[in-house]
Amino acid sequence: MADFDLAIIGGGINGAGIARDAAGRGLSVLLIEQNDLASGTSSKSTKLIHGGLRYLEVYAFRLVREALIEREVLIRNAPHLTRPLRFVLPHHSGLRPAWMLRLGLFLYDHLGGRHILPGTEAVDLTHHVVGEPLKRTFRQGFIYSDGWVDDSRLVVLNAVDAAERSATIRTRTKLVRADREGSHWQLVLNARGNREVVTARALVNAAGPWGLDVTEHLLRTPPTAHVRLIKGSHIVVRRLYEHDHAYIFQNADGRIVFAIPYERDLTLIGTTDIDFKGDPAAPAASADEITYLCGAASAYFRHPVLPDQLVHAFAGVRQLYDDGASRAKDLTREYVLDLQAHAGQAPLLTVYGGKITTYRRLAETALRRLARYLKVGAPWTAGAPLPGGDFPYDGVEALTARARGLWPFLTEGNARRLVRAYGTRLDRILGDAREPENLGEWFGDELTATEVRYLMRHEFAETADDVLWRRSKLGLRVGAEAEAALARFMEASASRTAAE
Numbered sequence: 001m002a003d004f005d006l007a008i009i010g011g012g013i014n015g016a017g018i019a020r021d022a023a024g025r026g027l028s029v030l031l032i033e034q035n036d037l038a039s040g041t042s043s044k045s046t047k048l049i050h051g052g053l054r055y056l057e058v059y060a061f062r063l064v065r066e067a068l069i070e071r072e073v074l075i076r077n078a079p080h081l082t083r084p085l086r087f088v089l090p091h092h093s094g095l096r097p098a099w100m101l102r103l104g105l106f107l108y109d110h111l112g113g114r115h116i117l118p119g120t121e122a123v124d125l126t127h128h129v130v131g132e133p134l135k136r137t138f139r140q141g142f143i144y145s146d147g148w149v150d151d152s153r154l155v156v157l158n159a160v161d162a163a164e165r166s167a168t169i170r171t172r173t174k175l176v177r178a179d180r181e182g183s184h185w186q187l188v189l190n191a192r193g194n195r196e197v198v199t200a201r202a203l204v205n206a207a208g209p210w211g212l213d214v215t216e217h218l219l220r221t222p223p224t225a226h227v228r229l230i231k232g233s234h235i236v237v238r239r240l241y242e243h244d245h246a247y248i249f250q251n252a253d254g255r256i257v258f259a260i261p262y263e264r265d266l267t268l269i270g271t272t273d274i275d276f277k278g279d280p281a282a283p284a285a286s287a288d289e290i291t292y293l294c295g296a297a298s299a300y301f302r303h304p305v306l307p308d309q310l311v312h313a314f315a316g317v318r319q320l321y322d323d324g325a326s327r328a329k330d331l332t333r334e335y336v337l338d339l340q341a342h343a344g345q346a347p348l349l350t351v352y353g354g355k356i357t358t359y360r361r362l363a364e365t366a367l368r369r370l371a372r373y374l375k376v377g378a379p380w381t382a383g384a385p386l387p388g389g390d391f392p393y394d395g396v397e398a399l400t401a402r403a404r405g406l407w408p409f410l411t412e413g414n415a416r417r418l419v420r421a422y423g424t425r426l427d428r429i430l431g432d433a434r435e436p437e438n439l440g441e442w443f444g445d446e447l448t449a450t451e452v453r454y455l456m457r458h459e460f461a462e463t464a465d466d467v468l469w470r471r472s473k474l475g476l477r478v479g480a481e482a483e484a485a486l487a488r489f490m491e492a493s494a495s496r497t498a499a500e
């Protein structure tokens, strides 16, 4: 008998989403992540849950419809991690004509079931607050709906939920070899320097941009599809405007660039699309990409955005299914699941492509495909909140007010951050604390030992980076001294736990 029904390589959104779904259907599941959860592409996205207005131009109606419907499923199931977001699309007289924008937005409004999100409206930018930060030449525009998500926390909470449904989550554990031994897979793992061997009845390769490497070198099987690795970079600058809408700017090269309110007082601008070669672990925004993004934003904003204004920059690499499109921007964003199994052999399912937005549907499709080999229960995730998400989709303000009542020493900003991160589980963290001192050491203005301990015990955090960049985005505000203190605290806590 195999140790697990299903082993999944890759703790990004696709691996974690499949692990959660599978565990909830009664399978014994092992999720293997070589680094931290969401340390790959799934923490480097633009963080939109969107249908992808631009994909309408390449007639990707199936993908757009599925993603549009999925926006509201996610908003309902993770009301803490997500929020509806209104986008301003200025009409540019030299680019797509207004009738084309109107038609695209009409389709966007009507292709996928829309119940929570408001529809599109036309705006006179010369008289609307969203026109104020823009150059005077932009007079007409549209405002439409999509959503926002904390990408890395979405991954982590899928893994937390999977673990609560008995999945085994192994971070800092790398698959180094896999062999098909008839009806099961034998997997060799490098777990923090220790060699381990486990067996599973089925294997999923959800290694994102490492997927091809896993296929060729660890599974030693020929790739079943062409993929292309595409790098996308983002820059973060101080808030460029006061209102809470995002902008979608059309560029002369046919691409689009977003400018999005980010982490209270910042603006996130992205992205680029560049063919990538090299190690997907270390992509970086190049000087050319930074210049490109500053230029794209400066073409619309009244005050130019300059490279010396950068607070932060990051880059991620997508693994896209190569459908033969010549330009990176035109490659399909559809996911493709390839299932390889000859009679009597343990199956291998490989994930190609995908989006954060559609991860839950991808997981459902994966399990439907695997149902021929494993005894899987019925789909269940469409109406199941993620941990802490068991409150109404528009309930963040009420929960924040409640948090400030219960823990009056929290600032408004920190209370909202905590509610957005933990939802109804905040009670488990702050408990009956009555004053700041009850929460132990503080690392910067917001992060406390109590929260860090919770992240270590319940959310697989092990290093300062895990806490500052993937369990939160506090890396944007915590200084070097607080970061060093946090690292010391986490090391000491880990050795205390190991000694117990």
Ligand code: FAD
Binding pocket: 009, 010, 011, 012, 013, 014, 015, 032, 033, 034, 035, 036, 037, 038, 039, 040, 041, 042, 043, 044, 045, 046, 047, 048, 049, 050, 173, 174, 175, 176, 206, 207, 208, 209, 210, 211, 214, 218, 230, 231, 232, 233, 271, 315, 316, 317, 318, 351, 353, 354, 355, 356, 357, 358
């Ligand atoms: P990853 O998140 O990369 O996860 C793969 C994991 O596998 C990694 O953590 C890696 O460490 C692990 N791994 C690899 N090899 C091994 C091994 N041998 N052993 C163990 N573990 C291993 N989608 C949206 O819906 N909305 C957006 O706004 C959006 N914006 C994007 C912007 C950019 C710039 C990019 C690049 C992508 C964007 N996407 C967006 C797409 C989305 O981010 C990706 O489709 C998604 O994150 C891919 O998840 P994944 O789980 O397949 O891969």
